[in-house]
Amino acid sequence: MASTLSTQVTRHCVEELFNTKEEERMRRKLCLHGLLPVNSLVFKRTHKGDPICGGCGEQEESIEHMFFQCSKAQEVWKMAPLQWDGLREQTGNFQAWWTALLEATCRTEGKEHIELTVNILWQLWKRRNEWQFNAKHRHPWKTIQKAQQEWQEQKAVQSKQKIFTEDAVRADEKVDPEEARRNEIQIRISTKVQDQTNRVGMGIFASTFNNQWVAAWALIDRKTVHQMQSTAEAVKMAIIKARHQQWKEIVVHIPSPQLLKMIKERMAKDIKMATLIDDINDLRSLFQKCSFCLDRSLDSRCEVISDYALGIFQDEEWINPQCV
Secondary structure (H helix, E strand, C coil), X not given: CCCCCCCCCCHHHHHHHHCCCCHHHHHHHHHCCCCCCCHHHHHHHHCCCCCECCCCCCCECCHHHHHHHXXXXXXXXXXXXXXXXXXXXXXXXXXXXXXXXXXXXXXCCHHHHHHHHHHHHHHHHHHHHHHHHCCCCCCHHHHHHHHHHHHHHHHHHHHHHHHHHHHHHHHHHCCCHHHHHCCCEEEEEEEEEECCCCEEEEXXXXXXXXXXXXXXXXXXXXXXXXXXXXXHHHHHHHHHXXXXXXXXXXXXXXXXXXHHHHXXXXXXXXXXXXXXXXXXXXHHHHCCEEEEEECCCCCHHHHHHHHHHCCCCCCEEEECHHHC
């Protein structure tokens, strides 16, 4: 769920929001239209300050103006090593532009180009803050250089993580498969939609490697735009519940191959799904082991729970006392 800004936006809270160790996560949050406290948004919500852009002084500073229409931003884009000419007509609506950008993943080096573009957006925001708060004006080329530098650093880290993962997989292959699975909690998910009441019933069922039930949850939520989003919400909630139980090793069975692909590739084609995918991947770092696989045989117990959830008014849980 996208969080909203406090009605009192201060320089301190802005700096704290965008200068944390979660900078990589915050770059992705750029796609949440209401998250960046541009002048027009701050003025609209607090009736304080000046809505006019501090860079060009010509128009109100909306997200679209700050990223694309301001002369200061255009100076940076002219020096960028890549251009998105086909997206120019979308620059009047950042959400539409972002959605169209994500469709480029299928082209050659599309994912890398998107990652670099996100870094350029991030540096545009930081450059804007420098002149807004410190009256410092960074040269456009330095902005591009910084974006490219951080992009290369991210690629290096990802490469090291890939090597580490491959080494870990090879090490796991030497361990007896049954012994390795003994401590894993298997989590399965089912969602049911009730159109008449605009509700979604979520069933989450957790069991041991030998199929002994450990815990179950019946959760209710509001109907989302599409079924895939409801399933992603259920996956996120399942991981949160697992964390609350202090389980260390979990395997989450995903009922949709498309959703499983999104989670593994960390890519989605709309803003809300991109945020959910980010949240799911961030949560997995809280466990010693958290893996995802395709649920090839839906558990009937899980479906019964999701059906039951449509008839309740508050979430319910069942914990097997023998497994506590």
